[in-house]
Amino acid sequence: MRLLSTLLIGISSGSIYALMALALVLVWRSTRVVNFAQAGQAIASTYIGYVVITHTNNYWLALPVAIMAGALIGALSDILLIRPLNKRITSGPVKEIAPVIATLGLLGLIRSLVGVIWGGDLKRYNAPVSINGFTFGHTTIPFSRFNLLIVFTAVAVMAIFAFVFQRTGLGLALRASAFQPEIARLAGVRVDLVRTVGWAIAGATGAIAGVLITPSTSLSPNSLDLLLVLGFVSAVIGGLESLIGAAIGGAILGIGLALILEYVSTSLAFPAAFIVLMLVLIIKPSGILGSKAGRDA
Protein backbone atom coordinates (compact mmCIF):
# COMPACT_ATOMS: atom_id res chain seq x y z
CA MET A 1 0.00 0.00 0.00
CA ARG A 2 2.82 2.36 0.93
CA LEU A 3 4.62 1.54 -2.29
CA LEU A 4 1.48 1.98 -4.37
CA SER A 5 0.68 5.37 -2.86
CA THR A 6 4.28 6.50 -3.32
CA LEU A 7 4.09 5.53 -6.97
CA LEU A 8 0.83 7.44 -7.38
CA ILE A 9 2.30 10.57 -5.76
CA GLY A 10 5.30 10.18 -8.02
CA ILE A 11 3.14 10.03 -11.10
CA SER A 12 1.25 13.11 -9.97
CA SER A 13 4.36 15.24 -9.44
CA GLY A 14 5.93 13.65 -12.50
CA SER A 15 2.98 14.88 -14.57
CA ILE A 16 3.81 18.46 -13.65
CA TYR A 17 7.52 17.94 -14.40
CA ALA A 18 6.46 16.43 -17.72
CA LEU A 19 4.39 19.52 -18.59
CA MET A 20 7.36 21.77 -17.88
CA ALA A 21 9.59 19.41 -19.88
CA LEU A 22 7.11 19.54 -22.80
CA ALA A 23 7.28 23.33 -22.76
CA LEU A 24 11.09 23.24 -22.87
CA VAL A 25 11.15 20.60 -25.61
CA LEU A 26 8.66 22.52 -27.76
CA VAL A 27 10.81 25.64 -27.70
CA TRP A 28 14.00 23.65 -28.19
CA ARG A 29 12.54 21.93 -31.23
CA SER A 30 11.17 25.08 -32.78
CA THR A 31 14.07 27.50 -32.21
CA ARG A 32 17.04 25.51 -30.80
CA VAL A 33 16.89 27.49 -27.60
CA VAL A 34 16.62 26.03 -24.12
CA ASN A 35 14.21 28.55 -22.73
CA PHE A 36 15.30 29.33 -19.18
CA ALA A 37 12.70 32.09 -19.13
CA GLN A 38 10.05 29.36 -19.12
CA ALA A 39 9.99 29.59 -15.33
CA GLY A 40 9.38 33.34 -15.62
CA GLN A 41 6.67 32.99 -18.25
CA ALA A 42 4.94 30.33 -16.16
CA ILE A 43 5.17 32.39 -12.99
CA ALA A 44 3.69 35.46 -14.66
CA SER A 45 0.83 33.36 -16.07
CA THR A 46 0.26 31.74 -12.69
CA TYR A 47 0.06 35.14 -10.99
CA ILE A 48 -2.52 36.21 -13.55
CA GLY A 49 -4.43 33.02 -12.75
CA TYR A 50 -4.08 33.86 -9.07
CA VAL A 51 -5.68 37.27 -9.65
CA VAL A 52 -8.62 35.61 -11.38
CA ILE A 53 -9.01 33.13 -8.53
CA THR A 54 -8.93 35.77 -5.80
CA HIS A 55 -11.54 37.84 -7.62
CA THR A 56 -13.89 35.14 -8.79
CA ASN A 57 -12.93 32.22 -6.56
CA ASN A 58 -13.19 30.10 -9.66
CA TYR A 59 -10.25 27.83 -10.50
CA TRP A 60 -11.86 26.72 -13.73
CA LEU A 61 -11.94 30.27 -15.01
CA ALA A 62 -8.38 30.95 -13.82
CA LEU A 63 -6.88 28.01 -15.68
CA PRO A 64 -7.92 29.10 -19.21
CA VAL A 65 -7.05 32.73 -18.46
CA ALA A 66 -3.59 31.66 -17.31
CA ILE A 67 -3.21 29.50 -20.42
CA MET A 68 -4.08 32.43 -22.68
CA ALA A 69 -1.68 34.67 -20.78
CA GLY A 70 1.05 32.05 -21.06
CA ALA A 71 0.53 31.73 -24.79
CA LEU A 72 0.64 35.50 -25.22
CA ILE A 73 3.81 35.90 -23.14
CA GLY A 74 5.42 33.02 -25.02
CA ALA A 75 4.61 34.52 -28.41
CA LEU A 76 5.83 37.96 -27.34
CA SER A 77 9.09 36.48 -26.03
CA ASP A 78 9.79 35.01 -29.42
CA ILE A 79 8.77 38.05 -31.46
CA LEU A 80 10.46 40.68 -29.29
CA LEU A 81 13.57 38.81 -28.18
CA ILE A 82 14.50 35.60 -29.94
CA ARG A 83 13.70 36.65 -33.52
CA PRO A 84 15.78 39.85 -33.42
CA LEU A 85 18.53 37.97 -31.61
CA ASN A 86 18.79 35.32 -34.30
CA LYS A 87 18.85 37.99 -37.00
CA ARG A 88 21.55 40.04 -35.28
CA ILE A 89 23.99 37.47 -34.01
CA THR A 90 25.39 35.19 -36.64
CA SER A 91 28.99 34.79 -35.52
CA GLY A 92 31.51 35.65 -32.84
CA PRO A 93 32.33 34.26 -29.43
CA VAL A 94 28.81 34.88 -28.16
CA LYS A 95 26.89 33.06 -30.88
CA GLU A 96 26.58 29.81 -28.93
CA ILE A 97 25.71 31.42 -25.64
CA ALA A 98 23.61 34.36 -26.84
CA PRO A 99 20.22 32.56 -26.65
CA VAL A 100 21.02 31.24 -23.18
CA ILE A 101 21.99 34.73 -22.01
CA ALA A 102 18.92 36.27 -23.62
CA THR A 103 16.45 33.88 -21.98
CA LEU A 104 18.28 34.34 -18.71
CA GLY A 105 17.81 38.08 -19.01
CA LEU A 106 14.16 37.55 -19.83
CA LEU A 107 13.75 35.36 -16.75
CA GLY A 108 15.21 38.12 -14.58
CA LEU A 109 13.11 40.76 -16.27
CA ILE A 110 9.81 38.92 -15.88
CA ARG A 111 10.62 37.93 -12.32
CA SER A 112 11.40 41.48 -11.22
CA LEU A 113 8.27 42.79 -12.96
CA VAL A 114 6.20 40.16 -11.16
CA GLY A 115 7.88 41.23 -7.94
CA VAL A 116 7.00 44.88 -8.57
CA ILE A 117 3.37 44.09 -9.37
CA TRP A 118 2.58 41.44 -6.77
CA GLY A 119 5.34 41.82 -4.17
CA GLY A 120 7.64 39.16 -2.83
CA ASP A 121 5.41 37.65 -0.12
CA LEU A 122 4.03 34.15 -0.52
CA LYS A 123 0.57 33.86 -2.07
CA ARG A 124 -1.67 30.87 -1.83
CA TYR A 125 -4.87 29.66 -3.36
CA ASN A 126 -6.89 26.55 -2.84
CA ALA A 127 -7.19 23.58 -5.13
CA PRO A 128 -10.54 23.22 -6.91
CA VAL A 129 -11.08 19.75 -5.44
CA SER A 130 -10.11 18.09 -2.20
CA ILE A 131 -6.42 17.78 -1.38
CA ASN A 132 -7.15 15.21 1.32
CA GLY A 133 -6.04 11.75 0.36
CA PHE A 134 -8.38 8.99 -0.70
CA THR A 135 -9.45 6.63 2.07
CA PHE A 136 -9.69 2.91 1.56
CA GLY A 137 -11.27 1.22 4.56
CA HIS A 138 -9.21 2.56 7.43
CA THR A 139 -6.12 3.74 5.58
CA THR A 140 -5.78 7.14 4.00
CA ILE A 141 -3.16 7.53 1.30
CA PRO A 142 -1.47 10.86 0.43
CA PHE A 143 -2.85 10.65 -3.13
CA SER A 144 -5.81 13.02 -3.34
CA ARG A 145 -8.55 14.00 -5.76
CA PHE A 146 -6.43 16.97 -6.75
CA ASN A 147 -3.48 14.69 -7.57
CA LEU A 148 -5.81 12.68 -9.75
CA LEU A 149 -6.92 15.88 -11.47
CA ILE A 150 -3.27 16.81 -12.11
CA VAL A 151 -2.58 13.47 -13.77
CA PHE A 152 -5.76 13.72 -15.88
CA THR A 153 -4.92 17.24 -17.00
CA ALA A 154 -1.38 16.28 -17.97
CA VAL A 155 -2.59 13.25 -19.89
CA ALA A 156 -5.22 15.39 -21.64
CA VAL A 157 -2.58 17.96 -22.64
CA MET A 158 -0.37 15.21 -24.01
CA ALA A 159 -3.27 13.69 -25.94
CA ILE A 160 -3.99 17.08 -27.50
CA PHE A 161 -0.31 17.43 -28.39
CA ALA A 162 -0.23 13.99 -29.95
CA PHE A 163 -3.30 14.82 -32.02
CA VAL A 164 -2.04 18.26 -33.10
CA PHE A 165 1.42 17.03 -34.02
CA GLN A 166 0.36 13.86 -35.83
CA ARG A 167 -2.95 14.75 -37.40
CA THR A 168 -3.04 18.45 -38.24
CA GLY A 169 -1.39 20.70 -40.78
CA LEU A 170 -0.12 22.93 -37.99
CA GLY A 171 1.60 19.92 -36.42
CA LEU A 172 3.22 19.07 -39.72
CA ALA A 173 4.38 22.66 -40.15
CA LEU A 174 5.79 22.69 -36.61
CA ARG A 175 7.70 19.49 -37.23
CA ALA A 176 8.93 20.64 -40.63
CA SER A 177 10.15 24.03 -39.33
CA ALA A 178 11.95 22.33 -36.48
CA PHE A 179 13.91 19.87 -38.56
CA GLN A 180 14.37 21.46 -41.97
CA PRO A 181 13.60 25.17 -41.70
CA GLU A 182 15.03 26.03 -45.12
CA ILE A 183 13.13 23.31 -46.93
CA ALA A 184 9.98 24.11 -44.97
CA ARG A 185 10.32 27.75 -46.03
CA LEU A 186 10.73 26.70 -49.66
CA ALA A 187 7.68 24.52 -49.32
CA GLY A 188 5.66 27.57 -48.34
CA VAL A 189 5.62 27.19 -44.57
CA ARG A 190 5.81 30.54 -42.80
CA VAL A 191 8.62 29.35 -40.56
CA ASP A 192 8.83 32.47 -38.37
CA LEU A 193 5.12 32.40 -37.66
CA VAL A 194 5.16 28.68 -36.98
CA ARG A 195 8.04 29.09 -34.55
CA THR A 196 6.13 31.79 -32.70
CA VAL A 197 3.18 29.41 -32.48
CA GLY A 198 5.57 26.85 -30.96
CA TRP A 199 6.62 29.41 -28.34
CA ALA A 200 2.97 30.23 -27.64
CA ILE A 201 2.04 26.57 -27.14
CA ALA A 202 5.05 26.15 -24.86
CA GLY A 203 4.04 29.21 -22.85
CA ALA A 204 0.52 27.82 -22.46
CA THR A 205 1.88 24.45 -21.33
CA GLY A 206 4.17 26.09 -18.77
CA ALA A 207 1.19 28.08 -17.47
CA ILE A 208 -0.76 24.86 -16.91
CA ALA A 209 2.17 23.43 -14.96
CA GLY A 210 2.37 26.57 -12.81
CA VAL A 211 -1.36 26.71 -12.06
CA LEU A 212 -1.39 23.00 -11.21
CA ILE A 213 1.61 22.97 -8.88
CA THR A 214 0.83 26.12 -6.90
CA PRO A 215 -2.01 24.81 -4.66
CA SER A 216 0.43 22.21 -3.29
CA THR A 217 3.14 24.78 -2.57
CA SER A 218 2.86 28.55 -2.65
CA LEU A 219 3.39 31.33 -5.13
CA SER A 220 6.32 33.76 -5.11
CA PRO A 221 8.36 35.35 -7.91
CA ASN A 222 10.87 32.49 -7.84
CA SER A 223 8.71 29.61 -6.68
CA LEU A 224 8.99 27.83 -10.03
CA ASP A 225 12.80 27.77 -10.25
CA LEU A 226 13.01 24.22 -8.97
CA LEU A 227 10.24 23.15 -11.35
CA LEU A 228 12.28 24.58 -14.22
CA VAL A 229 15.27 22.51 -13.19
CA LEU A 230 13.23 19.35 -12.71
CA GLY A 231 11.50 19.95 -16.03
CA PHE A 232 14.89 20.34 -17.67
CA VAL A 233 16.12 17.09 -16.10
CA SER A 234 12.98 15.33 -17.35
CA ALA A 235 13.46 16.75 -20.83
CA VAL A 236 17.10 15.63 -20.86
CA ILE A 237 16.15 12.14 -19.70
CA GLY A 238 13.77 12.05 -22.63
CA GLY A 239 16.38 13.32 -25.06
CA LEU A 240 15.33 17.00 -25.30
CA GLU A 241 13.94 16.40 -28.80
CA SER A 242 11.04 14.13 -28.11
CA LEU A 243 7.62 15.07 -26.75
CA ILE A 244 6.94 11.49 -25.73
CA GLY A 245 10.41 11.37 -24.21
CA ALA A 246 9.61 14.45 -22.12
CA ALA A 247 6.47 12.78 -20.79
CA ILE A 248 8.31 9.57 -19.95
CA GLY A 249 11.21 11.53 -18.47
CA GLY A 250 8.81 13.43 -16.21
CA ALA A 251 7.21 10.20 -15.03
CA ILE A 252 10.57 8.55 -14.35
CA LEU A 253 11.87 11.56 -12.43
CA GLY A 254 8.61 11.99 -10.49
CA ILE A 255 8.46 8.35 -9.42
CA GLY A 256 12.19 8.20 -8.71
CA LEU A 257 12.12 11.30 -6.51
CA ALA A 258 8.96 10.11 -4.71
CA LEU A 259 10.61 6.77 -3.93
CA ILE A 260 13.75 8.48 -2.61
CA LEU A 261 11.73 10.93 -0.51
CA GLU A 262 9.63 8.10 0.95
CA TYR A 263 12.23 5.41 1.52
CA VAL A 264 15.63 7.09 1.76
CA SER A 265 15.65 10.67 2.98
CA THR A 266 13.85 13.91 2.35
CA SER A 267 17.14 15.75 2.14
CA LEU A 268 18.37 13.72 -0.81
CA ALA A 269 15.76 14.68 -3.41
CA PHE A 270 17.78 17.43 -5.03
CA PRO A 271 21.16 15.65 -5.05
CA ALA A 272 19.38 12.61 -6.48
CA ALA A 273 17.86 14.67 -9.30
CA PHE A 274 21.23 16.23 -10.00
CA ILE A 275 23.02 12.88 -10.02
CA VAL A 276 20.39 11.47 -12.39
CA LEU A 277 20.98 14.43 -14.69
CA MET A 278 24.75 13.94 -14.62
CA LEU A 279 24.43 10.19 -15.20
CA VAL A 280 22.09 10.59 -18.14
CA LEU A 281 24.31 13.25 -19.68
CA ILE A 282 27.47 11.21 -19.24
CA ILE A 283 26.17 7.74 -20.09
CA LYS A 284 23.54 8.49 -22.68
CA PRO A 285 23.47 12.17 -23.65
CA SER A 286 20.84 11.52 -26.30
CA GLY A 287 18.38 10.46 -23.59
CA ILE A 288 16.34 7.29 -23.35
CA LEU A 289 14.62 8.14 -26.60
CA GLY A 290 17.44 9.11 -28.87
CA SER A 291 17.06 11.72 -31.54
CA LYS A 292 15.86 9.10 -34.02
CA ALA A 293 12.82 8.17 -31.99
CA GLY A 294 12.34 11.85 -31.23
CA ARG A 295 11.67 12.68 -34.82
CA ASP A 296 8.56 10.57 -34.82
CA ALA A 297 6.96 12.43 -31.97
Next chain:
Amino acid sequence: MLKSKPIRFLLLILVAGVLFLLGNVLPDYRVYEGATASIYVIAIASIILLTGYSGQISLGHGALMAIGGYAAVLSRKYWHTSGVISLIIAVLAAALFGVILGYAAARLRGPYLAGTTLALAVGLPSLANQFHFLGGEQGLNFDIGAPPKFLGSNFSTTKWYFWICSIAALIIFWLVQNLLHSRYGRQWKAMRSAPVSAALAGINIARSKVLAFIISSGVAGLAGALLVMTLNLVTPSEFPLSLSFAIVTGAVLAGIARLPGAVVGALIIVAIPDLADQIATKIGGAERISANLPGFITSLLLILTILFAPNGAKIGKLVSHGSTRT
Protein backbone atom coordinates in the same frame (compact mmCIF):
# COMPACT_ATOMS: atom_id res chain seq x y z
CA MET B 1 46.21 45.98 -26.23
CA LEU B 2 49.23 46.09 -24.04
CA LYS B 3 51.18 43.13 -25.19
CA SER B 4 54.43 43.43 -23.29
CA LYS B 5 54.60 41.84 -19.89
CA PRO B 6 56.63 44.52 -18.03
CA ILE B 7 54.27 47.29 -19.13
CA ARG B 8 51.27 45.27 -17.99
CA PHE B 9 52.98 44.69 -14.66
CA LEU B 10 53.77 48.38 -14.21
CA LEU B 11 50.16 49.21 -15.02
CA LEU B 12 49.03 46.78 -12.37
CA ILE B 13 51.33 48.41 -9.80
CA LEU B 14 49.89 51.77 -10.79
CA VAL B 15 46.35 50.48 -10.28
CA ALA B 16 47.39 49.09 -6.91
CA GLY B 17 48.73 52.54 -5.94
CA VAL B 18 45.50 54.24 -6.98
CA LEU B 19 43.47 51.68 -5.05
CA PHE B 20 45.66 52.27 -1.99
CA LEU B 21 44.98 56.02 -2.17
CA LEU B 22 41.25 55.47 -2.75
CA GLY B 23 41.09 53.20 0.28
CA ASN B 24 42.42 56.05 2.41
CA VAL B 25 40.29 58.82 0.98
CA LEU B 26 36.85 57.37 0.38
CA PRO B 27 34.19 57.00 3.08
CA ASP B 28 33.81 53.63 4.73
CA TYR B 29 30.79 52.39 2.74
CA ARG B 30 32.49 53.22 -0.56
CA VAL B 31 35.51 51.23 0.57
CA TYR B 32 33.21 48.36 1.36
CA GLU B 33 31.73 48.62 -2.14
CA GLY B 34 35.29 48.58 -3.44
CA ALA B 35 35.83 45.26 -1.68
CA THR B 36 32.64 43.90 -3.24
CA ALA B 37 33.69 45.16 -6.67
CA SER B 38 37.06 43.40 -6.28
CA ILE B 39 35.23 40.18 -5.49
CA TYR B 40 33.12 40.61 -8.62
CA VAL B 41 36.26 41.26 -10.69
CA ILE B 42 37.57 37.87 -9.55
CA ALA B 43 34.27 36.08 -10.21
CA ILE B 44 33.79 37.73 -13.61
CA ALA B 45 37.37 36.88 -14.58
CA SER B 46 36.55 33.22 -13.89
CA ILE B 47 33.60 33.43 -16.31
CA ILE B 48 35.59 35.26 -18.96
CA LEU B 49 38.24 32.56 -18.83
CA LEU B 50 35.64 29.81 -19.02
CA THR B 51 33.06 31.19 -21.42
CA GLY B 52 34.94 33.79 -23.41
CA TYR B 53 38.00 31.66 -23.97
CA SER B 54 37.23 27.97 -23.60
CA GLY B 55 33.69 28.45 -24.91
CA GLN B 56 31.90 26.68 -22.04
CA ILE B 57 29.01 28.44 -20.36
CA SER B 58 28.28 28.23 -16.67
CA LEU B 59 25.21 29.56 -14.93
CA GLY B 60 26.32 27.87 -11.73
CA HIS B 61 29.36 29.79 -10.61
CA GLY B 62 27.38 31.02 -7.61
CA ALA B 63 27.37 27.40 -6.45
CA LEU B 64 31.14 27.16 -6.90
CA MET B 65 31.48 30.36 -4.89
CA ALA B 66 29.38 28.72 -2.20
CA ILE B 67 31.73 25.74 -2.14
CA GLY B 68 34.70 28.07 -1.76
CA GLY B 69 32.96 30.04 0.96
CA TYR B 70 31.95 27.00 2.98
CA ALA B 71 35.36 25.39 2.53
CA ALA B 72 37.10 28.47 3.92
CA VAL B 73 34.74 28.69 6.88
CA LEU B 74 34.93 24.98 7.70
CA SER B 75 38.70 24.83 7.48
CA ARG B 76 39.02 27.82 9.78
CA LYS B 77 36.43 26.46 12.18
CA TYR B 78 37.67 22.88 12.46
CA TRP B 79 41.35 23.10 11.57
CA HIS B 80 41.93 26.68 12.77
CA THR B 81 43.78 27.55 9.58
CA SER B 82 45.14 31.05 9.12
CA GLY B 83 43.36 33.50 6.83
CA VAL B 84 45.55 32.94 3.79
CA ILE B 85 45.48 29.17 4.16
CA SER B 86 41.67 29.27 4.44
CA LEU B 87 41.50 31.17 1.17
CA ILE B 88 43.83 28.67 -0.49
CA ILE B 89 41.71 25.79 0.79
CA ALA B 90 38.66 27.54 -0.70
CA VAL B 91 40.41 27.64 -4.08
CA LEU B 92 41.42 23.98 -3.85
CA ALA B 93 37.97 22.78 -2.74
CA ALA B 94 36.20 24.62 -5.56
CA ALA B 95 38.83 23.45 -8.06
CA LEU B 96 38.36 19.87 -6.91
CA PHE B 97 34.63 20.20 -7.52
CA GLY B 98 35.52 21.76 -10.83
CA VAL B 99 37.36 18.56 -11.79
CA ILE B 100 34.17 16.52 -11.46
CA LEU B 101 32.03 19.17 -13.10
CA GLY B 102 34.60 19.76 -15.81
CA TYR B 103 34.72 16.12 -16.83
CA ALA B 104 30.95 16.10 -17.19
CA ALA B 105 30.97 19.50 -18.88
CA ALA B 106 33.57 18.57 -21.47
CA ARG B 107 31.06 16.14 -22.94
CA LEU B 108 28.20 18.62 -23.00
CA ARG B 109 27.25 21.21 -25.54
CA GLY B 110 25.87 24.69 -24.84
CA PRO B 111 22.29 24.22 -23.69
CA TYR B 112 22.98 21.02 -21.76
CA LEU B 113 25.86 22.59 -19.92
CA ALA B 114 23.85 25.71 -19.20
CA GLY B 115 21.00 23.61 -17.79
CA THR B 116 23.26 21.43 -15.69
CA THR B 117 25.09 24.34 -14.14
CA LEU B 118 21.77 26.13 -13.60
CA ALA B 119 20.54 23.07 -11.70
CA LEU B 120 23.65 23.32 -9.57
CA ALA B 121 23.06 26.99 -8.82
CA VAL B 122 19.44 26.35 -7.83
CA GLY B 123 20.06 23.30 -5.71
CA LEU B 124 23.51 23.25 -4.21
CA PRO B 125 23.44 26.20 -1.79
CA SER B 126 20.17 24.99 -0.26
CA LEU B 127 21.87 21.68 0.58
CA ALA B 128 23.53 23.52 3.46
CA ASN B 129 20.09 23.68 5.10
CA GLN B 130 19.97 19.91 5.26
CA PHE B 131 23.27 19.21 6.98
CA HIS B 132 23.75 20.26 10.54
CA PHE B 133 27.50 20.87 10.42
CA LEU B 134 26.97 23.47 7.68
CA GLY B 135 24.93 25.62 10.01
CA GLY B 136 21.63 25.61 8.12
CA GLU B 137 19.72 28.83 7.50
CA GLN B 138 21.55 30.68 10.30
CA GLY B 139 24.90 29.86 8.75
CA LEU B 140 28.32 29.81 10.34
CA ASN B 141 30.36 32.75 11.55
CA PHE B 142 33.58 33.56 9.84
CA ASP B 143 36.26 35.84 11.20
CA ILE B 144 39.46 36.14 9.28
CA GLY B 145 41.12 38.01 12.12
CA ALA B 146 41.83 41.63 12.93
CA PRO B 147 44.16 43.70 10.74
CA PRO B 148 47.81 43.25 11.71
CA LYS B 149 49.11 45.60 14.41
CA PHE B 150 51.68 47.42 12.26
CA LEU B 151 48.87 49.00 10.19
CA GLY B 152 47.95 51.11 13.17
CA SER B 153 45.17 50.93 15.72
CA ASN B 154 42.57 52.90 13.75
CA PHE B 155 42.86 50.80 10.62
CA SER B 156 39.25 49.78 10.07
CA THR B 157 38.11 46.23 9.35
CA THR B 158 36.38 47.44 6.20
CA LYS B 159 39.65 48.83 4.90
CA TRP B 160 41.39 45.60 5.83
CA TYR B 161 38.82 43.62 3.80
CA PHE B 162 39.23 46.06 0.93
CA TRP B 163 42.97 45.51 0.98
CA ILE B 164 42.66 41.73 1.02
CA CYS B 165 40.03 41.70 -1.75
CA SER B 166 41.76 44.17 -4.02
CA ILE B 167 45.16 42.51 -3.60
CA ALA B 168 43.53 39.15 -4.37
CA ALA B 169 41.83 40.70 -7.40
CA LEU B 170 45.10 42.17 -8.67
CA ILE B 171 46.91 38.84 -8.24
CA ILE B 172 44.11 36.92 -9.98
CA PHE B 173 43.93 39.49 -12.74
CA TRP B 174 47.67 39.19 -13.29
CA LEU B 175 47.65 35.39 -13.26
CA VAL B 176 44.61 35.03 -15.51
CA GLN B 177 45.92 37.62 -17.94
CA ASN B 178 49.21 35.77 -18.26
CA LEU B 179 47.40 32.49 -18.58
CA LEU B 180 45.22 33.83 -21.39
CA HIS B 181 48.32 35.05 -23.20
CA SER B 182 50.06 31.72 -22.73
CA ARG B 183 49.89 28.50 -24.71
CA TYR B 184 46.71 27.53 -22.84
CA GLY B 185 44.93 30.76 -23.65
CA ARG B 186 45.75 30.33 -27.32
CA GLN B 187 44.62 26.72 -27.20
CA TRP B 188 41.30 27.74 -25.67
CA LYS B 189 40.73 30.42 -28.25
CA ALA B 190 41.59 28.03 -31.07
CA MET B 191 39.32 25.39 -29.57
CA ARG B 192 36.41 27.78 -29.21
CA SER B 193 36.53 29.27 -32.65
CA ALA B 194 37.47 26.19 -34.68
CA PRO B 195 37.27 22.97 -32.70
CA VAL B 196 38.00 20.65 -35.60
CA SER B 197 41.08 22.53 -36.76
CA ALA B 198 42.26 22.80 -33.16
CA ALA B 199 41.97 19.05 -32.68
CA LEU B 200 43.79 18.45 -35.96
CA ALA B 201 46.55 20.78 -34.80
CA GLY B 202 47.12 18.48 -31.85
CA ILE B 203 45.14 20.18 -29.09
CA ASN B 204 43.55 17.70 -26.73
CA ILE B 205 40.10 19.31 -26.68
CA ALA B 206 38.65 17.39 -23.75
CA ARG B 207 41.69 17.93 -21.51
CA SER B 208 41.89 21.57 -22.46
CA LYS B 209 38.21 22.11 -21.60
CA VAL B 210 38.51 20.35 -18.26
CA LEU B 211 41.58 22.40 -17.40
CA ALA B 212 39.67 25.62 -18.09
CA PHE B 213 36.82 24.43 -15.89
CA ILE B 214 39.15 23.55 -13.01
CA ILE B 215 40.96 26.89 -13.08
CA SER B 216 37.73 28.83 -13.44
CA SER B 217 36.18 26.92 -10.52
CA GLY B 218 39.17 27.60 -8.30
CA VAL B 219 39.02 31.32 -9.07
CA ALA B 220 35.28 31.36 -8.36
CA GLY B 221 35.96 29.56 -5.08
CA LEU B 222 38.31 32.36 -4.04
CA ALA B 223 35.64 34.94 -4.86
CA GLY B 224 33.18 32.99 -2.70
CA ALA B 225 35.56 32.84 0.25
CA LEU B 226 36.23 36.58 0.01
CA LEU B 227 32.50 37.29 -0.16
CA VAL B 228 31.97 35.26 2.99
CA MET B 229 34.85 37.13 4.61
CA THR B 230 33.36 40.56 3.97
CA LEU B 231 30.02 39.38 5.36
CA ASN B 232 31.61 37.64 8.40
CA LEU B 233 29.10 34.86 7.89
CA VAL B 234 28.29 32.09 5.49
CA THR B 235 24.66 31.19 4.78
CA PRO B 236 22.93 29.57 1.79
CA SER B 237 21.08 32.83 1.05
CA GLU B 238 24.36 34.58 0.19
CA PHE B 239 24.54 32.49 -2.96
CA PRO B 240 21.16 32.91 -4.66
CA LEU B 241 20.52 32.24 -8.31
CA SER B 242 20.72 35.99 -8.85
CA LEU B 243 24.39 35.92 -7.84
CA SER B 244 25.20 33.48 -10.63
CA PHE B 245 23.18 35.65 -13.01
CA ALA B 246 24.95 38.80 -11.84
CA ILE B 247 28.37 37.31 -12.58
CA VAL B 248 27.31 36.21 -16.06
CA THR B 249 25.78 39.65 -16.64
CA GLY B 250 29.01 41.28 -15.57
CA ALA B 251 30.97 39.08 -17.95
CA VAL B 252 28.64 39.83 -20.85
CA LEU B 253 28.78 43.57 -20.14
CA ALA B 254 32.55 43.27 -19.98
CA GLY B 255 32.64 41.71 -23.41
CA ILE B 256 32.75 38.01 -22.80
CA ALA B 257 36.26 37.59 -24.21
CA ARG B 258 37.90 40.71 -22.78
CA LEU B 259 39.56 40.35 -19.42
CA PRO B 260 40.08 44.10 -18.70
CA GLY B 261 36.32 44.45 -19.17
CA ALA B 262 35.89 42.50 -15.92
CA VAL B 263 36.62 45.72 -14.02
CA VAL B 264 33.93 47.58 -15.96
CA GLY B 265 31.49 44.72 -15.48
CA ALA B 266 32.18 44.55 -11.75
CA LEU B 267 31.76 48.30 -11.27
CA ILE B 268 28.44 48.25 -13.12
CA ILE B 269 27.18 45.32 -11.06
CA VAL B 270 28.13 47.07 -7.83
CA ALA B 271 26.73 50.42 -8.98
CA ILE B 272 23.32 49.03 -9.96
CA PRO B 273 21.88 48.64 -6.42
CA ASP B 274 23.04 52.19 -5.59
CA LEU B 275 21.53 53.56 -8.75
CA ALA B 276 18.33 51.61 -8.18
CA ASP B 277 18.12 53.00 -4.66
CA GLN B 278 18.36 56.56 -5.92
CA ILE B 279 15.74 55.98 -8.61
CA ALA B 280 13.44 54.28 -6.11
CA THR B 281 13.64 57.19 -3.66
CA LYS B 282 13.14 59.68 -6.49
CA ILE B 283 9.95 58.09 -7.74
CA GLY B 284 8.99 57.49 -4.12
CA GLY B 285 8.11 53.90 -4.82
CA ALA B 286 6.98 51.25 -2.43
CA GLU B 287 9.26 48.63 -0.93
CA ARG B 288 8.42 46.20 -3.73
CA ILE B 289 9.83 48.62 -6.30
CA SER B 290 13.12 49.20 -4.50
CA ALA B 291 13.45 45.45 -3.89
CA ASN B 292 13.02 44.54 -7.54
CA LEU B 293 14.57 47.49 -9.34
CA PRO B 294 18.18 46.16 -9.19
CA GLY B 295 17.11 42.87 -10.75
CA PHE B 296 15.11 44.71 -13.37
CA ILE B 297 18.01 46.98 -14.36
CA THR B 298 20.48 44.07 -14.43
CA SER B 299 18.22 41.95 -16.62
CA LEU B 300 17.42 44.82 -18.93
CA LEU B 301 21.12 45.63 -19.33
CA LEU B 302 21.82 41.98 -20.06
CA ILE B 303 19.17 41.80 -22.77
CA LEU B 304 20.15 45.13 -24.34
CA THR B 305 23.82 44.17 -24.35
CA ILE B 306 23.25 40.79 -25.95
CA LEU B 307 20.99 42.37 -28.56
CA PHE B 308 22.92 45.50 -29.45
CA ALA B 309 26.52 44.97 -28.32
CA PRO B 310 26.93 41.22 -28.08
CA ASN B 311 30.69 41.43 -27.78
CA GLY B 312 30.51 43.78 -24.86
CA ALA B 313 29.76 47.43 -24.27
CA LYS B 314 32.55 49.05 -26.26
CA ILE B 315 34.52 51.36 -24.07
CA GLY B 316 37.26 52.68 -26.27
CA LYS B 317 38.26 50.58 -29.19
CA LEU B 318 39.75 47.64 -27.39
CA VAL B 319 40.76 44.46 -29.10
CA SER B 320 37.97 42.16 -30.13
CA HIS B 321 38.80 38.51 -29.92
CA GLY B 322 35.74 37.68 -31.96
CA SER B 323 36.27 34.97 -34.49
CA THR B 324 34.61 35.21 -37.85
CA ARG B 325 33.69 31.60 -38.15
CA THR B 326 30.62 31.20 -40.29
